Amino acid sequence: MSVHSKLEKFEDNWRTSMGGWFPGDKVVLRGKDVFTEVNHSSWMEYLLFATTGKESPKIARLMEGMWVICTSFPDPRIWNNRVSALAGTARSTGALASAASVAVTEATLYGLKPIKGATDFLYRADQRLREGESLEQIIKSELKQHRSVYGYGRPIVEGDERVKPMMDFARSVGCDAGRYTKLAFEVGDYLSASRLKYQINIAAVCAGLLADQDLRPIDFYNLMILGFSAGAMPCFIDALQQQEGCFFPLRTSRLNYTGGEEVKHWRV
Amino acid sequence: MSKKFSEVISSRIWCETPELDNPFAASSCVCCGYDVYNDLLKNARYSDYLYLLFKHKQPSAEQSALLEGLAIALANPGPRDHSVRAAMSAGVGGSTHASALIAALAVGAGNLGGAREVFTALEYWQHCHTDLDKWQQWIADPPQLGREDIWHPMEHAPGFDPNGISCPTPVKQTLAHLVEVGNSETLRWLQACRTQLEDFAGCPLAFSGVAAAVLYELEFLPQEAEMLFLLLRLPGAAIHSLEQERLGWRKYPFFGDGFKLTS
The missing domain is CATH 1.10.4190 (Urease accessory protein UreF)
Incomplete structure (x- = not known):
C-alpha cells in the first residue's frame, strides 16, 4: 500500500517570495535587487524592510534611537550583558558571547517578552476601550488573569530613566505621541497611583511609539532581537582585555547552601 | 579568615568546602547530600546522577x-x-x-x-x-494563554x-x-x-x-x-x-x- 506523506511535495522544493541568492549574479529581498534597489539603505532601514516589508526612514531612525537609548547599556552586571562578560573572562569568542546574550535577552523581567507583551497589551486595551470598557476594567482584568502588565514595573529600581530621553528623541524625528503612546502613559498613570505603584517602563513607551507607526507586536519583537547586542559586546571586550577569570570571581563561601545537613551515602 | 559578603548565591543543591590554601577552589562538593567526588564518582551511574541533580534524590x-x-x-x-x-x-x-x-x-x-x-x-x-x-x-x-507570548x-x-x-x-x-x-x-x-x-x-x-x-x-x-x-x-x-x-x-x-x- 502506498501512502503519501504530507512532506513529499516539499522535498527539494522550497518556494518563497521573501528573497534569495543567485550565485554569481544577484541577491533579492522581498522582490527588490539588493545591489541596485536597496544598496543605499541604512542598515536599520534594510532590517526594517527585511523584517516587515516596510520602507520608512522615519521608523528606521526611531528604531535606531531605541537601540541606542533603551537597549544597549554597557554594564556587565545586567544579566544578558553578564553572559558576554563571562564569555570574555572565560576566553570564549565574541560571536558565542553575542549569540548567548541575544538569546538570554528573551527574558520575562526585561527584554523581548515585555517588548512583545507591551505592544500586544496596548493593541488589546485599545480594542477593548473602543468596545466600551473602561481603562480600569481592562487593567484589572489583565492583572487578574496574568498578575502583571507587560511594560509596567521594573526590577532593581522603580522609575525608568530612559522614558524622557526616548520621548525627546521620538519627537526629534517626528514621531510625536499618538493614540497608543498616550494610552501607554494613561495606563502608567493608573498603575503608579494604584497600590502596586508600577511605573511605566521603556517597553510600554516604545510599544506605544511603534504601535503609532502601525507596527504589530511581532514586528517590534523581530526588530529588537539584535538591539541588545551593542551593550553586550563592550562587556565581552572589556572582560577579554582584563586578566582571565577575574570578572567577579566567587569564593566557595559565596555559595549559601540551603539544603539539608544530612550526609548521605549512595546505595549501590 | 573567611570574608563575609552580603550578596551570595543560594542553592539547596550544591555545597562546597574550600581548599585550605585557596578560598576560590573547592576541596569537596556535596550534591543534594552526596559527596560528588568521594561517593557519586565511584558509585553512581551517569543517568542516576542526572536524576539526582533534577529531583534531589536517588532514583528507584x-x-x-x-x-x-x-x-x-x-x-x-x-x-x-x-x-x-x-x-x-x-x-x-x-x-x-x-x-x-x-x-x-x-x-x-x-x-x-x-x-x-x-x-x-x-x-x-x-x-x-x-x-x-x-x-x-x-x-x-x-x-489559551490570553496574550501574546514569545512562543507561537x-x-x-x-x-x-x-x-x-x-x-x-x-x-x-x-x-x-x-x-x-x-x-x-x-x-x-x-x-x-x-x-x-x-x-x-x-x-x-x-x-x-x-x-x-x-x-x-x-x-x-x-x-x-x-x-x-x-x-x-x-x-x-x-x-x-x-x-x-x-x-x-x-x-x-x-x-x-x-x-x-x-x-
Whole structure:
C-alpha cells in the first residue's frame, strides 16, 4: 500500500517570495535587487524592510534611537550583558558571547517578552476601550488573569530613566505621541497611583511609539532581537582585555547552601 | 579568615568546602547530600546522577531504568532531525563547536518535536493525567494563554507528529521497553490508549510524547522536562556536526535545485 506523506511535495522544493541568492549574479529581498534597489539603505532601514516589508526612514531612525537609548547599556552586571562578560573572562569568542546574550535577552523581567507583551497589551486595551470598557476594567482584568502588565514595573529600581530621553528623541524625528503612546502613559498613570505603584517602563513607551507607526507586536519583537547586542559586546571586550577569570570571581563561601545537613551515602 | 559578603548565591543543591590554601577552589562538593567526588564518582551511574541533580534524590530501580532508557532513545535523533541538521549546518561551514550545539539547542527548543513541545505536553499530563476524556477535551480545545507570548501557539497536539502517518516503529519500541522496565501505570495507560489518543490528535504519537510521559512519571515539572530533553538530545547533534565538518560542504546538501523564488 502506498501512502503519501504530507512532506513529499516539499522535498527539494522550497518556494518563497521573501528573497534569495543567485550565485554569481544577484541577491533579492522581498522582490527588490539588493545591489541596485536597496544598496543605499541604512542598515536599520534594510532590517526594517527585511523584517516587515516596510520602507520608512522615519521608523528606521526611531528604531535606531531605541537601540541606542533603551537597549544597549554597557554594564556587565545586567544579566544578558553578564553572559558576554563571562564569555570574555572565560576566553570564549565574541560571536558565542553575542549569540548567548541575544538569546538570554528573551527574558520575562526585561527584554523581548515585555517588548512583545507591551505592544500586544496596548493593541488589546485599545480594542477593548473602543468596545466600551473602561481603562480600569481592562487593567484589572489583565492583572487578574496574568498578575502583571507587560511594560509596567521594573526590577532593581522603580522609575525608568530612559522614558524622557526616548520621548525627546521620538519627537526629534517626528514621531510625536499618538493614540497608543498616550494610552501607554494613561495606563502608567493608573498603575503608579494604584497600590502596586508600577511605573511605566521603556517597553510600554516604545510599544506605544511603534504601535503609532502601525507596527504589530511581532514586528517590534523581530526588530529588537539584535538591539541588545551593542551593550553586550563592550562587556565581552572589556572582560577579554582584563586578566582571565577575574570578572567577579566567587569564593566557595559565596555559595549559601540551603539544603539539608544530612550526609548521605549512595546505595549501590 | 573567611570574608563575609552580603550578596551570595543560594542553592539547596550544591555545597562546597574550600581548599585550605585557596578560598576560590573547592576541596569537596556535596550534591543534594552526596559527596560528588568521594561517593557519586565511584558509585553512581551517569543517568542516576542526572536524576539526582533534577529531583534531589536517588532514583528507584524503575526510575533509573526509565531515565536510562529515555536517555538512550533520545541521545541521537539522527541526521534528518531539525536540531541535528542545525548542528551539521554549523559543522559544514567550519563554525565553532559550541555554535553547533547552540544551533541544535535553538532549533531543538521548539514546538515541533522540540523541548517546548515536551514542556507543553507535560502541562497536558499534569491536567489530564490518565483521563481519556480530559485528553480528548484538551486536544480538541487547547488552553489559551490570553496574550501574546514569545512562543507561537502550538499548531498540533503536543507529543504527536503532525506530519506523521502511523506511529513509527522506534517510538513504539521505546514505549514498549519503558513499559517493560518502568513499572509505570502512566506508560501502560499510554501504550493501551495510544491509538485513541492518536485519533483525537489526528496524527501519531512522537518521541516528544513518550518523553513527556516518562518525565511526568518521574515527577518532572514542565520546565525541568524541557531542560532535560534539550540536554539528552545533544550527543547526536555533536557527533553528526563533527562528521559533516570532516566530510566537508561539498558532500552536504545545499538544495541547489530546490529553491524557487516566486516573485
